[in-house]
Amino acid sequence: MSESSPNHWLKDVAAHAGLDIALPRRPDIATLRQAWPAVAKACKLPDAAFTKKVAGYFRIGVADVGTYDPQAVKLIPESVARRYGVLPLSSTGDSLVIATSDPANRAAHRDIVAHSSRDPVFMMASPAVLGPALERAYAPARAPRNALQTLVAQVADTDFQVVTNQGQGLFTSFELEDPAVVKLADIVLKQGVRYRATEVHIEPGAEAGRVRYRIDGVLQHVVDLPPTAHDRLVARLKHLALGQPGINPEDGFEVTVSPELSRRAHLLSTPTPDGELVSIRLFDPHSVPTIDDLGFSGLEARKIEQVLSRKEGLVLVTGPARSGTTSFIYAALASLRHESVISLEGRPELVVPGVTQIRYDASKGLSFAETLQHLLDRSPDVIHAGEIRDLPTARIALRTAVTGRKVLATVHTSDAVSGIRRLVDMGLAPGRLGESLHAVVSLRLVRRLCEKCARPYDPGRDDKSREAKLASVLGVSPVKRAVGCKSCAGTGYRNQIPIPEVLVITPEMKTALGRNPNDAELLRAAQADGMRTFAEVGLERVAKGETTVEELERVLGVVPVRDEAADEVGPVLIADDSAEDRAIVASILSGMGFEVVEAPGGQSAKTMVEAGDDAYSLVLLDLYMDDLGGKDVLRAIRQRLTTQALPVIILTSSANPRDEFELLEAGADDFLIKPVVPERLEARVRAVLRRGGVRVK
Ligand SMILES: [Zn+2]
16 A cells, blocks of 8 residues: 555556556545546446456455445544545444545545544545445435534544533634534534524533524424534634634624625523533624514504604513514614614614614613613603613603603513503502503514415314314414425424514503502403403414414413313312302313312311312412411411422402512412403413423313
8 A cells, every 4th residue: 555656556557558647646536536537448447347456456355335334434524534535334443444546545544543543444446436425424315404413423523632621611723623513513503594593502411412493483403412512512613702813702703604694693601510501692783674574463563553653652562582572672763763763772782774772881880770861861852771670760761751752661571561560560650650651562472384384274184183172272263284394494384473462551541550450450451442462462363374373372371272171180279268259260260171179268278188189280269268368278288298389379359569479488379469350360370380380281
């Protein structure tokens, strides 16, 4: 195998056949590939026979590339295999059988030893045979996921050492620039952008971590990561995000798939017991959606248009994380940009042309409220006051809103009514609130059925499906069902649509607020005034064939199915000494599909739970019962081992915050203020059962 001759071996073989070819002393694989068939032709030999001749020249065997051991393939990274045109066929303890067209290549020999810690045993194969075999071995054509798995395996198996210390990887630049790691990081990011992911999660795990994409709000599994691959991938990504001179980590870094498709990326890292959890947010800072882009429809679309067109008043936007509040605020600001608009934000996520966006900087020594007050000196027509977290900020927002200006602000609450409740809890008088609050827009996002693959819903054929059961409980007729195709990454859904609760403060609502209502009364007043709940808006979307009941369930909570609830979940115990109140609650719960057991007082409830004849799934206790109060029954339940974890909801007729605190301290899972509003009770029951891990079908 030595290169004793000053000529390349192929030149020698050609000379034997009377052919003088121009070939560098160390040709690369591409040059060799071109020269090979020319020499074979000059020798008047077909490819197979010429291969045999060359094998004889080197005194080695001819390779059978049809049978290779995938385990052996893993020993050599794809980049090395492609660079030298070598394919591992099988391996023993200290040798690795390799098919090659160039057995004299010393660099190949050296790199194979370096990567596999084994001595190569070369077998001859022609470039024409090796090329397709390499494609098969390293890039299975089935799915990109397989290519990714292969790459992950390479990254995990390369033998450089990684030393980590609390997430502080000690990597040399050689390790960070290892072709396999570079390629893996590149593919993970670019594929995320192609799949419309908004977040890429690199999650550690004791056995194996994983990569997941958040697509349309839902985390989707991409590939498993062995711990070594996890550490190396994280190190490479952090190097991209933070480790390069001239890059300000605050600005993030670009992921460019093509000139038309690129995203800004922000990396966030959290230490966990199993290693470092890295999440990368992908977004387009220059694509500000319009209100139309967000896809509101029907009654709520008209209300939102009216709310935004009014010149003054506070518009409160509420919703949990990733429910579309940020997009809504930006779209609203963009729609108002013909006026003078100032936006005070924690970290501006999008650039809205025509809007003065100010980043709140706590290090300057001013509180959020003080900063907001300073900005008002500029007399904007519209101000976005960010998130209202304290009373001073809330007061400024309201004061500004009554002086003929429009104020947008957010609070993190689950629905429209609790948005108002949050402001009242901060210390604002409900009556005063009615003067300056214009509307509360509460948001949730559901995924829209993929237009490419959704199938018509067929009640006859689909009647066993979960979708059918949910639909029958809720009395809705689905139009389409989810399937899954390439266009939607197999999820059955593509993009998200909002289901909003829009609560407008009309003169009627103002009057209602003046009476200092509890949540139940406020909800009733809002509904009487035309507000539709998330579920109502969502079911309309289902009836239009835009989403599914299963999707509503995922976003809004567990919907029990009538014919299964009674069989699979134990009965619900209702304790109240008012027969009338008991009957109201019982009828709501039977309507949800539960078997209901009633106790006429606290003492009997305690006895029934302790007897343990029924495995109750939930207990509802009235707080004030003559013989034994709800709090005492609760205490008894929590003191017994067998009932310690039994979900308990307390019903009370007073809205005293001290009660609330004490009840939660005493171990209540939740509490509700009477009179009971059916929708609210249902939502609380579902939430409590879900938290308790009870699977209600
Ligand atoms: Zn699809």
